[in-house]
Amino acid sequence: MYFFLYFVSQNEIIMMDQHIADFSSHLEQSIKIGKAKSFQPTSKSIQNVLICGLGGSGIGGTIVAQLVSDVAKCPFVINKDYIIPSFVNEHTLVICCSYSGNTEETIKMYEQAVQKGAEIAIISSGGKFIDIAKEKGFNHIQIPAGFPPRAAFGLSFPQLLQVLSFYKVIPSDMETELVDAISLLNKEEENIKLEAQSVAKQLHNKMPIIYADASFEGVAVRFRQQINENSKMLCWHHVIPEMNHNELVGWRTKDENLAVVLLRNNIDYDRNQKRMEYNKENIFSKYTSTIIDIYSKGDSRLANILYHIHLEDWISFYLADIKKIDAVEVDVITGLKTFLSKI
Secondary structure, eight states: OOOOEEEOTTSOEEEHHHHHHTHHHHHHHHHHHHHHOOOOOOOSOOOEEEEEOOHHHHHHHHHHHHHTTTTOSSOEEEEOSSSOOTTOSTTEEEEEEESSSOOHHHHHHHHHHHHTTOEEEEEESSHHHHHHHHHHTOEEEEOOOSSOGGGGHHHHHHHHHHHHHHTTSSOSOOHHHHHHHHHHHHHHHHHHHHHHHHHHHHHTTSEEEEEEEGGGHHHHHHHHHHHHHTSOOOOEEEEETGGGGTGGGGOOSOOTTEEEEEEEOTTSOHHHHHHHHHHIIIIIHHHOSOEEEEEOOOSSHHHHHHHHHHHHHHHHHHHHHHHTOOSSOOHHHHHHHHHHHTO
16 A cells, blocks of 8 residues: 655654544544633624635535534525625624635635624634734634645534534534544444445546535535545536436436446435435436445434545545555645745
């Protein structure tokens, strides 16, 4: 097996498979970090939430918005751009997520939110955002540095729950679900790795097409991003039922280079489960022989989400391993950031 190295500022050498293996311990650490943090109360009445972040720093917002949609006391918008929506005002909680603390787009969004008088909270490992938070006295959570942002999901994602709980946007009883999910991941680790290896072999030299129930789109996006960055592969995703109203018609040409991956959960809406089965039997199977069901485990939506993320992170690593490529390297992104820094 090939192991790929990531060089961090402290001159430590950390392998991508070790980052993934540490996922449950990162989740455990994140609980301690969040509990140790004391926030300053606000007199503002929070009426809506804007989560700002991109890439590995932003995917947590996409996932948490779906996770808490049935319990959140106000609407959420996830922003992955330079410009924030016009509705942002003094009653908006703006959570800026930037692992490095220097993400160009997120800093621009922060500056606009300040001008509109929004309540600001920051999640970061350092950089400009932590300097800003300390200088301005903004509520913030600082997480450990030295990881590729996508490998720090276990450290950053739970902090969104901590922030939303503090501001009473969501109930404060999700820690038990998180602890149970960690226990599940530890128990299932070897089975998860075995399934990931099997799926990676089936996806090798294929174009993955990822489908999920609409309520799990964030998980599908995360998987796509991990295949892009870790496996250095193009792929795409869509959700059911929406894809049944458009993309389904595009299945017209037999192509064995395509591989359908269905991210499944026992809690998926029953009619969407029936749609998936119909799509498999009557559409996809006519055009490709590679159709893979990946089922989550767990007794809660949070457990299902984290199970998928961990399993699919392993798939992306094993794909890189099969291809004998560096799962950490993202030189093309670094090159773009260097170019933008000079403008």
